Amino acid sequence: MILKGRFIKLLAKICLAFFVFFSAFFGFNFVGSWLFLLWYNSPRKIAEKTLQDDPVFHHKWIPNKHFSSSARGSRVDFWINCAGFPMKKETALRPEPGTTRIFLIGDSNTAGVVDECSKWSVLLEAGLCKIFPSQSFEVINSGVSSWSFVQYFFMSRVALEYKPKILIVGIDMTDLSNDAYYQTFLKRNSSGEPEAVTPLHSDKILLATTGTYTIPHSFAERPFFLLDFFLWRRSQNSLYQDSSNQVDWFRPKWNEKTEQQFYFSMSLISKIQQECARRGIFLVVTAFPHARNFQEHRESPLGRIQEWMKQNNIYYVDLHTKILSLQGNPLEIFWKNDPTHFNEAGNRLISEVILDFFDSHRELLAP
Secondary structure, eight states: HHHHHHHHHHHHHHHHHHHHHHHHHHHHHHHHHHHHHHHSSSSSHHOOEEEEEEEETTTEEEESEEEOOOOTTTTTEEEEESSSEEEEOOOOOOOTTTEEEEEOOOOOOHHHHGGGGGGGHHHHHHHHHHHSSSSSEEEOOOTTTTHHHHHHHHHHHHHTOOSEEEEEEEEEEHHHHHHHHHHHGEOOOOOOOOEEEOOOOSSSSSTTSOOOOOOSSSSGGGGGHHHHHHHHHHHHHHHHHHHHHHHTTTSOOOOOHHHHHHHHHHHHHHEEEEEEEHHOOOOEEEEEOOOOOHHHHHOHHHHHHHHHHOOOOOEOOHHHHHHHSSSOOOOEEEEETTTEEEEEHHHHHHHHHHHHHHHHGGGOOOO
């Protein structure tokens, strides 16, 4: 009888402990979820957001934005126009009569992480007007941070609607691993062609690396929001790290996954070229080296990119070779605390190299 009473007391304590634990767990998640969502969707936090989810591109700039960043040691002001392009000047769908339009596609090195007046896209437009004073030029910059080949392919469809004479695609050294990561979210049409990179995490919550967080509709799901959020972030970080480890074109000898990803990504550039040729538009490709391309003398990705363009008769601007030929330390064209992005000197150099290219290929700009 005594043992039975002790057993009942022990069982009651265990049940009480479970009740307290789960009550605390659900209570913390429920209250924490509401507080987190209230904070994240607060007017101040919304004002800080610069990127939004997109059903086709995964993410893109929020239109009509002006924001600043001091992440690289000095304040830099950024402008996003009403079309969602990283430029202060507005853009019309059709160019002005007699204006030669050049459309840029790329990631953050195309968008530019310097002030508006120092971006290579702005310097390129001004330089072309000086070299060809009898012509009028307009350069549209559509670069978006963390985009890669699949987004370039999708944006090329949009770019062609703007009736450019020349389309410039800027390849970044992060693009191949990013492309491998986006494969997880890639949707294809019935013909097998890439159709979209969805930002959807699940049917319950819209979650993208740079996106917005929405309150779950079901009351029963709300207590699990924080747990779902942290597990998702952990899984995404792991997925991205796996993609970077498996697909690395900086390695002297590429593995099979890197070769396959390179072929897939470059084939998208070839598809862009085919559509440009069909519409009478010139495609020009360049590749932005990182500091490690000069520190470790790893030219493998740049050489392979240039080789692909040559084999497919695509105009290529070789920034890497030009930078190596200049006197001085090539690392001085990058931000000191960010060896993957060009500073003002780097942007100026990019514009000069591309201007030299057009000066020697004047037929591309002939009215």
